[in-house]
Amino acid sequence: MKSKLLAIAGVAAVSAAALTGCAPGDGGDSASSECTNKIVNADATQVSVWAWYPAFEQVVDLFNESHDDVQICWTNAGQGNDEYTKFSTAIEAGSGAPDVIMLEAEVLSSFSIRDALVDLSEYGAADVEADYTAGAWKDVSSGDAVYAIPVDGGPMGMLYRQDILDQYGIAAPTTWDEFAAAAQALKDAGAPGVLADFPTNGRAYNQALFAQAGSVPFEYDNANPTEIGIEVNDEGSKKVLAYWNDLVEKGLVATDDAFTADYNTKLVDGSYAIYVAAAWGPGYLGGLSDADSDAVWRAAPVPQWDAANPVQINWGGSTFAVTSQAKDKEAAAVVAKEVFGTEEAWKLGIEEAALFPLWKPILESDYFRDLEYPFFGGQQINKDVFLEAAAGYEGFTFSPFQNYAYDQLTEQLFAMVQGEKGSDQALDDLQASLEKYAGEQGFTLK
Amino acid sequence: MSIDTTAAAPPRPAATSAASEPRPKRRGSRLERRRQRWGWLFVTPFLVVFAAFLVFPLFYAFGMSLFTSTLATGTQFTGIANYVKAFTDPLFLEGLLRVGAYAIVMIPAQLLVALVAALVLDSLTSWLSKLSRLLIFAPYAIPVVIGALMWSFLYSPRFGPSSTLFDFVGLDAPNFLAPDSIFGSLVNIVTWQWSGYYMVVIFAALRSIDPSIYEAARIDGANGFQTATRIKIPMISSSMVMVITFALIGTLQFFTEPVVLRNIAQGAIDAAYTPNMYAYSLAFSYSQFNYASTIAFALGILVFAGSYLFLFLTRKQSGLK
Numbered sequence: 001m002k003s004k005l006l007a008i009a010g011v012a013a014v015s016a017a018a019l020t021g022c023a024p025g026d027g028g029d030s031a032s033s034e035c036t037n038k039i040v041n042a043d044a045t046q047v048s049v050w051a052w053y054p055a056f057e058q059v060v061d062l063f064n065e066s067h068d069d070v071q072i073c074w075t076n077a078g079q080g081n082d083e084y085t086k087f088s089t090a091i092e093a094g095s096g097a098p099d100v101i102m103l104e105a106e107v108l109s110s111f112s113i114r115d116a117l118v119d120l121s122e123y124g125a126a127d128v129e130a131d132y133t134a135g136a137w138k139d140v141s142s143g144d145a146v147y148a149i150p151v152d153g154g155p156m157g158m159l160y161r162q163d164i165l166d167q168y169g170i171a172a173p174t175t176w177d178e179f180a181a182a183a184q185a186l187k188d189a190g191a192p193g194v195l196a197d198f199p200t201n202g203r204a205y206n207q208a209l210f211a212q213a214g215s216v217p218f219e220y221d222n223a224n225p226t227e228i229g230i231e232v233n234d235e236g237s238k239k240v241l242a243y244w245n246d247l248v249e250k251g252l253v254a255t256d257d258a259f260t261a262d263y264n265t266k267l268v269d270g271s272y273a274i275y276v277a278a279a280w281g282p283g284y285l286g287g288l289s290d291a292d293s294d295a296v297w298r299a300a301p302v303p304q305w306d307a308a309n310p311v312q313i314n315w316g317g318s319t320f321a322v323t324s325q326a327k328d329k330e331a332a333a334v335v336a337k338e339v340f341g342t343e344e345a346w347k348l349g350i351e352e353a354a355l356f357p358l359w360k361p362i363l364e365s366d367y368f369r370d371l372e373y374p375f376f377g378g379q380q381i382n383k384d385v386f387l388e389a390a391a392g393y394e395g396f397t398f399s400p401f402q403n404y405a406y407d408q409l410t411e412q413l414f415a416m417v418q419g420e421k422g423s424d425q426a427l428d429d430l431q432a433s434l435e436k437y438a439g440e441q442g443f444t445l446k
Numbered sequence: 447m448s449i450d451t452t453a454a455a456p457p458r459p460a461a462t463s464a465a466s467e468p469r470p471k472r473r474g475s476r477l478e479r480r481r482q483r484w485g486w487l488f489v490t491p492f493l494v495v496f497a498a499f500l501v502f503p504l505f506y507a508f509g510m511s512l513f514t515s516t517l518a519t520g521t522q523f524t525g526i527a528n529y530v531k532a533f534t535d536p537l538f539l540e541g542l543l544r545v546g547a548y549a550i551v552m553i554p555a556q557l558l559v560a561l562v563a564a565l566v567l568d569s570l571t572s573w574l575s576k577l578s579r580l581l582i583f584a585p586y587a588i589p590v591v592i593g594a595l596m597w598s599f600l601y602s603p604r605f606g607p608s609s610t611l612f613d614f615v616g617l618d619a620p621n622f623l624a625p626d627s628i629f630g631s632l633v634n635i636v637t638w639q640w641s642g643y644y645m646v647v648i649f650a651a652l653r654s655i656d657p658s659i660y661e662a663a664r665i666d667g668a669n670g671f672q673t674a675t676r677i678k679i680p681m682i683s684s685s686m687v688m689v690i691t692f693a694l695i696g697t698l699q700f701f702t703e704p705v706v707l708r709n710i711a712q713g714a715i716d717a718a719y720t721p722n723m724y725a726y727s728l729a730f731s732y733s734q735f736n737y738a739s740t741i742a743f744a745l746g747i748l749v750f751a752g753s754y755l756f757l758f759l760t761r762k763q764s765g766l767k
Contacts, residue, residue, distance in 0.1 A: 442519035
């Protein structure tokens with residue numbers, strides 16, 4: 001029994017050891033045997049990469065075949081938080097991290113503050129800066145430092161079920177007022193589903209909705225890493241949350257958790273008529289089973305607060321960063337800059353993985369603009385919706401403890417939809433908890 | 447646990463035999479010392495593994511818990527400051543209260559199911575009893591994560607059978623994943639999974655009772671119920687103590703089931719739902735390895751104290767006195 005007790009007490013340390021023990025890309029040359037892909041030039045410098053893009057193997061092959069001096073050794077170390085957990089443990093352990101890692105833009109600050117990422121401005125990031133929009137570049141840089149190379153983005157639009165809206169004689173809403181009216185009309189007509197879902201665990205999605213009304217939750221610059229500005233209870237956020245709380249209280253939208261099996265089914269079986277989504281949303285929908293075979297999907301711009309002054313928002317998107325554990329940082333930077341730096345690679349990314357490119361040569365190409373999507377009945381969704389959304393995006397600053405901030409947001413939103421507190425109170429409580437946490441973590445509040 | 451009991455068993459006869467023999471003046475003859483050398487040789491492989499994977503990590507974790515590292519200011523030695531923080535941390539204390547509540551509900555539930563099943567199976571002798579024994583034990587053979595995933599589908603309002611069943615009688619299905627009902631849902635999973643295991647432990651203890659005692663009871667006019675409550679249960683009290691200790695430790699470390707259900711009920715199960723989950727999220731979501739070690743260690747101390755107290759209070763029943 002004692003042994004069992006002791007085991008639990010040491011749980012953090014033991015599991016830390018176990019995790020680093022099986023982390024791939026650990027010891028230089030031996031890494032080649034752990035690659036998911038084939039190495040073309042065995043003599044070249046190998047760079048280990050963690051990424052979870054769909055159809056990424058073909059992109060890796062393309063890179064390896066076209067590079068004589070550098071080869072990618074790719075591993076899928078899990079999606080999102082699964083990968084970050086492994087990376088975080090490897091940072092703490094001091095070894096076990098890959099050379100190049102796929103990270104969402106929102107977690108870059110969380111890792112750069114732990115000195116886990118290499119400042120790429122010393123490795124020729126400026127050479128490729130012109131290939132990206134200012135908003136995309138702002139997401140990966142902090143002051144003069146550049147912590148990653150952008151890959152794909154998540155400009156937001158509204159995906160909707162044309163057949164359901166037609167059935168109840170509702171026009172696709174263009175403003176949030178029309179959106180609320182449509183939700184009411186759908187309920188009054190006795191539809192079996194609701195207009196949309198308001199997931200309390202939407203995390204970046206909820207934050208994007210706030211940002212559309214002018215919320216700037218964090219002010220943070222790596223040049224001055226002990227100072228942070230927090231304002232999550234501004235007027236804009238309060239307006240947005242009061243709006244959604246009203247819809248929730250009237251029963252006009254669902255409050256299902258996002259990214260669960262239930263939610264995935266409801267997305268495609270007609271339970272929600274509208275899916276406010278990012279540009280990767282269509283790819284996500286296409287991968288779900290149990291889809292309603294008669295569904296007619298169309299895309300439209302995201303609803304606006306003020307139709308005269310549209311504000312574009314972004315949800316998600318990923319980057320390639322070079323870790324400070326990289327053995328050959330020069331070679332690693334080459335991989336980060338060039339793996340998604342060709343039209344061939346991007347055609348794979350767009351057609352096989354449904355990514356939204358941030359690389360301008362393809363983003364601004366006629367090919368991408370005129371691409372017809374069978375899922376949307378041949379609609380040119382990039383031309384109609386997402387290109388404009390991407391062009392209007394101005395970048396966003398995330399906190400260095402974004403995971404904690406999201407968890408707190410989820411808790412507050414859940415308390416709100418449970419009727420425990422009002423929307424203003426939820427945001428005020430969120431502000432208080434984030435300020436307290438920042439203080440505990442040694443930050444000075446601006 | 448099993449390692450300890452088996453390891454503890456062999457020395458006992460040796461000790462008693464040594465005590466019964468006239469004790470030699472010198473401490474151990476040369477022969478005995480030589481024998482001990484061989485003993486050490488056999489124990490060494492275990493000790494190496496024990497030290498490498500248990501003792502060392504334990505000290506490492508304790509060392510980590512004495513430092514404080516913040517995102518902005520780096521790491522510094524702070525002594526027991528982390529422990530002071532832990533025992534005044536509302537998230538940790540709420541988690542402790544919660545697992546305390548689980549212990550109060552879950553342990554008696556599991557024990558009752560296991561005891562009743564074992565007593566019934568013990569008095570049956572047909573092939574049905576063997577089959578039932580297997581069926582009751584089967585959930586334990588399913589990995590905990592798989593079991594919890596299975597239940598999460600059964601609880602799911604969309605995929606689970608409850609909405610169909612309640613539709614038959616024209617009622618709305620209850621939401622098993624709401625904040626008010628998640629407690630019962632989790633108790634159900636754990637009881638389903640572990641009762642069979644405890645049943646087997648109790649059943650084995652019942653089998654080791656000498657049948658002539660039952661005969662004597664029958665001659666004295668005891669019926670089946672009286673035999674069960676007056677003879678069987680008191681005679682297996684040491685096994686019961688063991689089962690409760692298992693259950694107590696398991697409940698205080700409650701982790702896997704809520705973690706799996708959190709995937710589909712994030713609102714009802716927060717990141718600090720149990721102390722173990724809190725330690726996990728601190729370490730792997732919020733990168734606070736030092737404070738996570740503190741929470742893990744503080745929990746370890748409490749579990750140790752709790753089980754020690756329990757074993758002390760039941761020393762008469764368990765025969766440890």
